[in-house]
Amino acid sequence: MSSRIRITRSTGTHDENITRLKAALAEADAVVIGAGAGLSTSAGFVYSGERFEKYFADFEELYGFHDMYTGGFHVMQLAPEVTWAYWSRMIYINRYMNLPKPVYEKLYELVKDKDYFVLTTNVDHCFQRAGFDKKRLFYTQGDYGLWQCSKPCHQKTYDNEETVREMLLAQGFAFGEDGTLEVPEDGSLRVQVDGSLEMPADGQLKMPAGGQLNTSAGGPLKMEVPSELIPRCPVCGEPMSMNLRSDATFVEDEGWHQAAARYDNFLRTRAGKMLFLELGVGYNTPGIIKFSFWQMTDRDPDATYVCINYGEASCPEQISKRSICLDGDIGEILDELG
Numbered sequence: 303m304s305s306r307i308r309i310t311r312s313t314g315t316h317d318e319n320i321t322r323l324k325a326a327l328a329e330a331d332a333v334v335i336g337a338g339a340g341l342s343t344s345a346g347f348v349y350s351g352e353r354f355e356k357y358f359a360d361f362e363e364l365y366g367f368h369d370m371y372t373g374g375f376h377v378m379q380l381a382p383e384v385t386w387a388y389w390s391r392m393i394y395i396n397r398y399m400n401l402p403k404p405v406y407e408k409l410y411e412l413v414k415d416k417d418y419f420v421l422t423t424n425v426d427h428c429f430q431r432a433g434f435d436k437k438r439l440f441y442t443q444g445d446y447g448l449w450q451c452s453k454p455c456h457q458k459t460y461d462n463e464e465t466v467r468e469m470l471l472a473q474g475f476a477f478g479e480d481g482t483l484e485v486p487e488d489g490s491l492r493v494q495v496d497g498s499l500e501m502p503a504d505g506q507l508k509m510p511a512g513g514q515l516n517t518s519a520g521g522p523l524k525m526e527v528p529s530e531l532i533p534r535c536p537v538c539g540e541p542m543s544m545n546l547r548s549d550a551t552f553v554e555d556e557g558w559h560q561a562a563a564r565y566d567n568f569l570r571t572r573a574g575k576m577l578f579l580e581l582g583v584g585y586n587t588p589g590i591i592k593f594s595f596w597q598m599t600d601r602d603p604d605a606t607y608v609c610i611n612y613g614e615a616s617c618p619e620q621i622s623k624r625s626i627c628l629d630g631d632i633g634e635i636l637d638e639l640g
């Protein structure tokens with residue numbers, strides 16, 4: 303692909319694109335799915351609004367952030383008991399709770415009888431939960447369900463579900479029969495201030511003179527976990543961290559390397575009509591999926607590139623005749639294909 307890439311959004315009308323995509327799916331010998339954050343957003347994994355308010359209103363009130371993503375960074379500077387109270391909520395609702403909308407399931411129905419492989423930057427494990435074969439998945443950026451040594455002193459990851467559940471119980475949460483994290487009816491995600499002072503109804507937290515913020519007493523829900531639940535590396539004793547690729551400490555464990563090798567093998571051994579199906583990939587880390595899909599499509603005259611994206615459906619002009627760009631909600635577009 304030439305160094306100057308001209309981008310286009312136009313590969314036909316919406317209906318033409320849907321018709322072409324149906325045909326391309328039917329004819330494809332192999333489908334490579336590349337999925338980014340937009341796919342989980344379409345499935346209802348939203349980091350702000352109602353989902354945030356339900357489980358993080360106390361953190362919002364005290365620290366002033368308004369979405370889970372921003373909060374994740376903010377709480378890193380706090381006491382580990384508080385950091386892990388926050389992270390346990392975030393991990394659980396994004397990794398272990400059911401998905402609000404069945405978008406991943408629809409996608410699975412569409413490709414389950416095809417020879418497929420999934421490359422994703424998402425860390426919420428939704429593909430496997432929706433039925434995708436784990437031998438056909440490569441999570442490049444980690445998994446909310448795994449911890450690692452924060453140094454890291456060794457290249458291994460650890461399942462966190464049990465400890466995360468303990469952390470949530472210790473804060474006063476409960477679990478519904480279907481695994482939904484529940485705020486107890488008498489629970490209140492409000493910060494209480496020591497003494498008789500209450501939070502003003504309109505919001506702004508004010509520290510009383512000589513007062514102490516008490517985030518662990520008052521309501522039945524706590525904003526901290528007991529110190530003994532803070533995860534530590536079983537080898538060196540340093541704190542554990544999330545197995546997320548945020549910097550150079552990211553641990554690529556044995557499972558990661560096996561998945562990487564399987565993906566590489568899939569690309570090398572499949573022939574015929576390849577369909578590169580890109581879903582909800584933005585421009586944060588375009589090198590992992592988007593640019594590589596463009597290049598592979600460019601090199602293979604029988605390949606088709608598909609970009610389904612809310613607001614950013616585009617492709618290089620150079621491959622536009624073999625591309626299908628669909629702008630819209632991924633779940634709705636998958637409905638049109640089914």
Ligand SMILES: [Zn+2]
Nearest residue numbers: 451455535538
């Ligand atoms: Zn260690």
